[in-house]
Amino acid sequence: MLKDIDMAINNFIENQAGEYNDMPRGVTEREMVYRAGNMKIFKFKREGGDVSNLPPMLFVPSLINRWYILDLTEETSFVNYFNKFFTCYMIDWGYPGSESAHLPFSNFYHKYLNRAVNYICRETGAEKINMLGYCIGGTLSYIYSCLEPERVNKVILLASPINFENAGISSLYAKTFPTEEFVNSMDYMPGPTISNFFNNIQPLGLLKKTQMFHQKYKDPKFKKMYVAMERWISDDGVHFPARAYYEFLSQLYKENRLFKSRLATTDETAVDPSKRQAECLILNATLDHIVPLHCTNLPPADGAKREVLTFNTGHVGITVGKYGVDAKTKAVEFLKK
Amino acid sequence: MYNFFGDNDFMKKMYEQWEKMMGDHFEKLVHDENFVSEMAKAMAATMSGKFMSTKMMDETFMAMNLPTRGEMVKALQKLVDVEERLIDLGEKFEDFAKETTDALTAIEQKLGVPAEQLPKSKSKSKKA
Numbered sequence: 001m002l003k004d005i006d007m008a009i010n011n012f013i014e015n016q017a018g019e020y021n022d023m024p025r026g027v028t029e030r031e032m033v034y035r036a037g038n039m040k041i042f043k044f045k046r047e048g049g050d051v052s053n054l055p056p057m058l059f060v061p062s063l064i065n066r067w068y069i070l071d072l073t074e075e076t077s078f079v080n081y082f083n084k085f086f087t088c089y090m091i092d093w094g095y096p097g098s099e100s101a102h103l104p105f106s107n108f109y110h111k112y113l114n115r116a117v118n119y120i121c122r123e124t125g126a127e128k129i130n131m132l133g134y135c136i137g138g139t140l141s142y143i144y145s146c147l148e149p150e151r152v153n154k155v156i157l158l159a160s161p162i163n164f165e166n167a168g169i170s171s172l173y174a175k176t177f178p179t180e181e182f183v184n185s186m187d188y189m190p191g192p193t194i195s196n197f198f199n200n201i202q203p204l205g206l207l208k209k210t211q212m213f214h215q216k217y218k219d220p221k222f223k224k225m226y227v228a229m230e231r232w233i234s235d236d237g238v239h240f241p242a243r244a245y246y247e248f249l250s251q252l253y254k255e256n257r258l259f260k261s262r263l264a265t266t267d268e269t270a271v272d273p274s275k276r277q278a279e280c281l282i283l284n285a286t287l288d289h290i291v292p293l294h295c296t297n298l299p300p301a302d303g304a305k306r307e308v309l310t311f312n313t314g315h316v317g318i319t320v321g322k323y324g325v326d327a328k329t330k331a332v333e334f335l336k337k
Numbered sequence: 338m339y340n341f342f343g344d345n346d347f348m349k350k351m352y353e354q355w356e357k358m359m360g361d362h363f364e365k366l367v368h369d370e371n372f373v374s375e376m377a378k379a380m381a382a383t384m385s386g387k388f389m390s391t392k393m394m395d396e397t398f399m400a401m402n403l404p405t406r407g408e409m410v411k412a413l414q415k416l417v418d419v420e421e422r423l424i425d426l427g428e429k430f431e432d433f434a435k436e437t438t439d440a441l442t443a444i445e446q447k448l449g450v451p452a453e454q455l456p457k458s459k460s461k462s463k464k465a
Contacts, residue, residue: 036424037417099413118428122435169368176374178381185388187410203363204356 020227025236026068028079030090034119038094039112041119042067043087044079050087054336055153056120057086057130060137063108063244064194066236067092069319070134072228076320078132081328085336086130089120091137096241098187105247106265109140110147117144117151128153130335131278133160134319135291136248142298143258145278146271152278156331159288159315161295163259164252168292169201174253179246189245191237201289229320259299273302280306281334283327288315307334 026042034041050056059079061067067090071079082088093108120129130153133141138160145152161167167174182189199206216222240248257263263271284296298306309330311323318327366372395405 037420098410099417101410102414103417115424115428118432122431172368172370172373173377176370176377178377178384181381181384181388185384185391200367203367204360207356 018223020224021231023073023224023228023231025066025231026071026079027074027077028071028083033089033123034116036112036115038096038100039115040092040094041116042090042092044083044090046083046087050124051085052124054086055126055128055130056124057082057088057132057335058116058120059088059090060113060131060133060141061091061093062135062137063093063140064136064191064238064240066232066238069232069316070132072232072320073224076225076324078319078324078328078331082132082332085332087124089116091116093238096188096239100241100244101187102243103241104266105244105251106267108244109143110265110269113140113144114148117148121151127151130154130156132156132158132331134158135160135315138162139252139258142280143263143271145280146273146276147265147269149275149277154281154335155278156281156283156334157296158283158327158331159285159291159296159318160282161252161291162299163295163297164256165259165294166292167253167295168289170290171253173197174249177249179250183242183246186242188239188241191239194240195234195237198290225320229316233316259297261299261301273299276302276304278304279334280304281331282306282308283311283318283331284308285311285313285315285318285323287313287317290315 029045030042031045032040033043059067059070059082061070070090071077074080079088079090091112096103117129121127128151131141131145133139133156135158138157139162141152141155142157142160142162145155164171213226217226251257251263255262258271258273261271261273265271280298282296282298284291284293286293293310296308309327311318311327313321313323317323391406395407398405
């Protein structure tokens, strides 16, 4: 009986989504050029071949969602726009499972990013690259630019938390999260649980979203965007490996080590923001309830040049909303300066 | 608002009021430290329960001389470690190969002779 209801709901959703249900996940043409474990690197195809006079661009997505939020539709795609000016690469963190439970957080922000940068530099002949990180991807890019200052030309932090002090409701959840029990019993933080947490932050958000869908679903533009977003946010969750999640919560959210210049990799290499050289563009959003404005501040020890641009939108709106166009235009201007 | 109530203004207003009230209430609730800490305790209890049941299952399988889930996960993780090591070695090898090629090219340019035509150095160890 329950199975039948579930099937009926799924059929209804698929019928409503119509042609958009088969939309590609990531719209810009690409090829997988590198694979190591779960991590993949995509290179985006562009007319006229590689750009040789500007450093290549590496997109670093969040660890808790899939990469294609930055390439969701033709109209909103960051990748599509950046690809006109730079040779673009994207990291896909894949779908980590129990086999990745023991990997430390530093593997993601140092070892794997280093592999990606090594590969790109080897392929393009460039000595430095530009990076754009979204959400936790920005945190990873920032830490990488502290650890390997000579390899990063410019870095863009798109709604990325760096200062975890009073990071809103996420801090409160992190403070009370049963980390010890979690490490003893789980191989990863399940993707759907993470997704539910974000739903809980705005308890009536789901209801409002459904209302909006019923009001506007006849507009094909809206429907396309809605289906694309839902497929990304609800239908494609990613697990967060246990040890990395534990370290992320305890070292960043609870102890705020990055901002206090006390973070270190597993092999005891210090993450020192004062060593950073790459010029930085911070793109943040006033209505961001996941990464409040003050959380995008760089550590006091960081003396590198920076620019801050604030948009009157939310955490996801800054990538796919109407302000996303401004954000990507400014980002490209910053990189071309 | 979703037009479920048609032109019934009273119902519409009532729904809006309900939505606002519930919204405020839930907003307060999910931001309340006591509520969040109670939720965390419930989560901790569930995780402890999972830990115990996994342990019991593992013990049962061990008693039957069968591989446990924990052992299989550990084996998978070892494989990941081996894979990681191989990738690292592969990268080091590629770097080394690139350095060697660059060095040879530099010699070539300096001497104006292709590297293949340079006299080969004599091996110190003699083959038996």
